[in-house]
Amino acid sequence: MKILVCISNVPDTTTKIKFAAGNTSIDTAGIQWVINPWDELSLTRALELKDDTSNGIKSVTVIHVGPAASETTIRKALAIGADDAVRVNAEPLDAYYTAAQIAEVVKKEQFDVVFCGIESSDFNGSTVGGMVAEFLGVPSVSAVSGIKFENGQAVLTREIDGGKETVTVSAPCVAIVQKGIAKEPRIAAMRGIMMARSKPVKVFEPVAVEPLTQVVEFEKPAPRAACKYIDAENPRQLIELLQNEAKVI
Amino acid sequence: MSVLVYTENWDGKFKKLSYELVSYAAGVAKMNGTSVTAVSVGRVEEAELKQLGNYGASKIISVTNENLSQLDSQAYAGVIAEVAAKEGSKVIIIANNNTGKAIAPRLSVRLKAGVGSGVSKLPVNHNPFTVYKRTYSGNAFAQLVIKSDIKILTLAQNSFDLVPSSNTATIENYTANVDGSTVKTSVTNVEKQTGKMLLTDADIVISGGRGMKSPDNWSPLVELADLLGGATACSRPVSDEGWRPHGEHTGQTGKIIAPNLYVAVGISGATQHLAGISSSKYIVAINSDKDAPIFESAQYGIVGDALKVLPKLVEAVKE
Ligand SMILES: Cc1cc2nc3c(=O)[nH]c(=O)nc-3n(C[C@H](O)[C@H](O)[C@H](O)COP(=O)(O)OP(=O)(O)OC[C@H]3O[C@@H](n4cnc5c(N)ncnc54)[C@H](O)[C@@H]3O)c2cc1C
Numbered sequence: 001m002k003i004l005v006c007i008s009n010v011p012d013t014t015t016k017i018k019f020a021a022g023n024t025s026i027d028t029a030g031i032q033w034v035i036n037p038w039d040e041l042s043l044t045r046a047l048e049l050k051d052d053t054s055n056g057i058k059s060v061t062v063i064h065v066g067p068a069a070s071e072t073t074i075r076k077a078l079a080i081g082a083d084d085a086v087r088v089n090a091e092p093l094d095a096y097y098t099a100a101q102i103a104e105v106v107k108k109e110q111f112d113v114v115f116c117g118i119e120s121s122d123f124n125g126s127t128v129g130g131m132v133a134e135f136l137g138v139p140s141v142s143a144v145s146g147i148k149f150e151n152g153q154a155v156l157t158r159e160i161d162g163g164k165e166t167v168t169v170s171a172p173c174v175a176i177v178q179k180g181i182a183k184e185p186r187i188a189a190m191r192g193i194m195m196a197r198s199k200p201v202k203v204f205e206p207v208a209v210e211p212l213t214q215v216v217e218f219e220k221p222a223p224r225a226a227c228k229y230i231d232a233e234n235p236r237q238l239i240e241l242l243q244n245e246a247k248v249i
Numbered sequence: 250m251s252v253l254v255y256t257e258n259w260d261g262k263f264k265k266l267s268y269e270l271v272s273y274a275a276g277v278a279k280m281n282g283t284s285v286t287a288v289s290v291g292r293v294e295e296a297e298l299k300q301l302g303n304y305g306a307s308k309i310i311s312v313t314n315e316n317l318s319q320l321d322s323q324a325y326a327g328v329i330a331e332v333a334a335k336e337g338s339k340v341i342i343i344a345n346n347n348t349g350k351a352i353a354p355r356l357s358v359r360l361k362a363g364v365g366s367g368v369s370k371l372p373v374n375h376n377p378f379t380v381y382k383r384t385y386s387g388n389a390f391a392q393l394v395i396k397s398d399i400k401i402l403t404l405a406q407n408s409f410d411l412v413p414s415s416n417t418a419t420i421e422n423y424t425a426n427v428d429g430s431t432v433k434t435s436v437t438n439v440e441k442q443t444g445k446m447l448l449t450d451a452d453i454v455i456s457g458g459r460g461m462k463s464p465d466n467w468s469p470l471v472e473l474a475d476l477l478g479g480a481t482a483c484s485r486p487v488s489d490e491g492w493r494p495h496g497e498h499t500g501q502t503g504k505i506i507a508p509n510l511y512v513a514v515g516i517s518g519a520t521q522h523l524a525g526i527s528s529s530k531y532i533v534a535i536n537s538d539k540d541a542p543i544f545e546s547a548q549y550g551i552v553g554d555a556l557k558v559l560p561k562l563v564e565a566v567k568e
Contacts, residue, residue: 013501013521026389037502048337058509095364096357118350121386121501121524125366126345126403130322130354139323139433142351145458155437159347161449162496163441165319169434176351179502212363216379217392221527227534227544232553236565238533241549244533248510249453249477 001057001149001171003050004111005043005082006102006128007064008036008092008120009073026218032215035073037185038117040080044182045147046115047081055149059083061111063090065101071201078196079188085199089226090206095123097211099131105206106136112171113154118143118178129176138172145180251286251308253338255329256301257348258293259504263410264450266344268304272402272412274342275305276371281340286310287418288332288504290317290325295420302418304411309420310336316427319436320348326355328425331456333360333399345403346449353403362399369408369507385454386501386524406449410527446480448497453479454508456499456526457487460536460555464492469559470514474564482506484516500525515555518543535559 011017012032020027035043043062050057062077064070065088074085086105092098106114116129133140145164146157154173157180158165188196230238242249254274256267274285282309289298291313298309310332317324329352333341341356343349345367365380373379377394380402384391448454450533455474457467467481474481481497488498490500499506501524511529515536517554523546526532535555544550551558 001467011385012467013386013524014519015388017385019389026385095354099354099358104388122384124382124386125364126350127354127357127364127366130351131358133323134355134358139321140351140355141434142322143347151422160439160441161347162443162445162447164438165436165440166438167434167436173433179498212357212361212395212397213365214394214396216383216394218384219390219392221387224532224546225548227547227550230549230551232551232558235551235558235561237514238549238551239562239565242510242531242533246510246548 001055001112002110003046003057003060004106004114005039005046005060005062005077006114006116006132007039007043007062007073007077008117009033009064009066009070010036010120010122013037013121023218024216028219033070033073034040035076036117038119038178040185041182042117042177043077043080044117045177047186048182049147049149060072061086063088063105065090065098067091074201076188079192080186081192083199086204087124087200087201088204088206094211094213095125095127095131096213097209099128100135100209101129101206102132103135105204106132114174116174117177118176128202129174133174136172136174138174139169140169140174140176141169142176144177147175147177147181165185196239250337250339251284251339252340252342252458253329253333253336254285254287254306254342255349255352256287256289257344258289258291261291261293261297263297263300266346266406266450267301268411268440269406269409270344270404271304271306272299273371273409275412275414277340277342278305280372280375286336286338288312288329290328299418301557302416303413304417305414306418307416309418311422312422312423312425313354314425314427316432317425320351321432321434322351322355323433324427324431326359327431328427329356330359331425332423334349339399341399343401343403345405349403353401357401360399361397362401363395363397364401364403365393366400366403367405368402376426383528387527405507405525405528421489446478448480448499448504449506451480451506452508453477453510454482454506455479455512455514456482456484456516457493457514458484458516459486461487461492462474462515466556467493469563472563473566476563479510484522496534513543513547514559517541518546
């Protein structure tokens with residue numbers, strides 16, 4: 001079995017976002033790029049599954065759609081333990097475009113299970129995984145917080161309102177994962193970092209696809225009104241304000 | 250040409266989110282001079298279906314098919330695409346919850362329709378079709394142009410006010426073209442807690458962080474939430490430590506919520522935490538450190554020891 005893990009690179013989650021080019025893009029100066037948190041967890045889980053040899057996983061490959069500059073992110077994933085990588089040499093123009101590129105690679109290279117994070121912390125789209133599955137015509141399970149293999153099938157835990165379900169599905173399939181899929185992201189060890197340098201990164205040129213959406217302008221969130229302080233000795237006043245001023249209780 | 254809205258049901262019942270979706274769809278329909286068709290999948294009583302009219306649906310397409318008793322995103326997307334084609338819908342509204350996130354992207358590829366995900370306001374512009382969406386986990390917003398002929402919008406929960414309407418909706422039963430072989434996933438077990446207010450549905454949320462000091466200190470916080478008819482939540486380290494259940498973790502990697510009132514008790518206000526709660530209408534911070542960043546996001550603040558302040562709040566609410 002071959003697993004493919006989709007990796008997006010995003011600004012470190014503490015970055016103060018600034019805009020450039022008349023608010024049409026993000027000012028990337030000084031941004032520290034990291035692997036999208038969910039993708040890091042899904043890579044971790046894929047590697048855990050491979051470590052258990054009874055699962056018969058031959059390889060864990062990471063895929064990233066992005067220009068050569070994002071190769072550092074790919075090397076990080078290889079250092080964490082992925083066997084090899086694919087980079088589609090293109091700006092990820094929108095989710096539809098990106099998913100189309102990933103699906104194309106899956107068709108060529110024949111992966112059995114594709115892992116995708118539930119969202120990227122930059123665009124917050126929550127769409128790439130499901131789109132890849134639909135392009136391929138294979139089943140997808142979303143909001144997955146656990147995955148194992150049993151009797152040749154993937155057994156997934158799916159989060160639902162106020163609970164969870166167990167869902168089984170046969171490969172090929174796409175698992176769209178979220179919190180819980182792995183405890184802590186695996187960290188690259190020195191040996192992994194050394195080995196990552198010689199691991200193969202295949203570069204594919206993109207196929208022609210028209211993106212369906214385009215960001216035309218970024219804005220800062222509206223500032224909140226200044227905080228009104230209430231004396232800690234008299235919290236009753238807070239309740240009064242919430243009742244009479246904010247009218248929320 | 251109607252605006253199509255997918256209204257999920259929970260054991261045959263709709264909830265506030267369903268009505269928010271229909272209200273939003275009615276707002277979009279008004280912009281482009283059309284009407285709202287709601288599509289419901291699964292067994293829902295006629296009287297319940299009619300409720301959707303009270304928020305602006307003119308027509309309700311009720312799909313019942315045994316093969317759709319569990320969510321299979323591929324099959325569901327297929328059915329919604331079928332209905333959209335039949336209705337000639339150019340705009341489709343879906344919730345930005347787990348179900349919507351499973352269906353919307355598949356529908357997008359099937360219909361070659363661009364997705365504006367997590368919207369909370371009506372489209373900014375009809376032509377070009379422009380929506381306002383949350384990006385960078387709440388640190389920025391974007392105006393997104395959807396260029397495709399058909400558009401899909403996913404609406405953030407608790408972000409759009411209900412707009413009552415006096416429509417009487419007509420109901421059409423629809424037999425979807427789904428046989429057992431279309432459904433490729435099977436649900437073998439369901440665990441659901443019942444009777445408890447869901448965090449994502451709550452208008453009032455009382456949330457505790459590491460400043461609560463120990464899992465043994467939670468009773469006044471829970472009591473306050475109960476008294477106010479709210480739900481309880483927590484920061485990530487609290488659920489990581491096992492002080493509170495994982496389902497309560499809010500923030501970038503946990504649940505994203507938008508209650509009317511969010512009370513952050515002993516929570517520092519890290520950006521990753523704020524990413525999950527910054528759309529709350531009112532934020533109250535209770536923190537012993539007057540410089541805690543949470544006060545920058547709060548409208549009301551108390552600088553003090555949570556363990557002393559909470560019991561006093563409980564007292565005040567009781568009176
Ligand atoms: C990739 C990534 C994703 C993350 N995702 C999330 C997420 O989804 N959600 C999340 O919450 N965090 C997330 N975090 C963690 C986040 O960065 C913070 O570490 C976390 O939110 C801090 O939790 P806290 O506020 O409870 O604890 P602390 O930061 O330790 O703050 C405790 C607060 O309690 C106050 N306090 C102490 N004693 C008292 C007292 N007696 N009375 C009143 N106040 C008191 C202190 O002044 C302090 O402000 C993420 C981090 C990373 C790197």
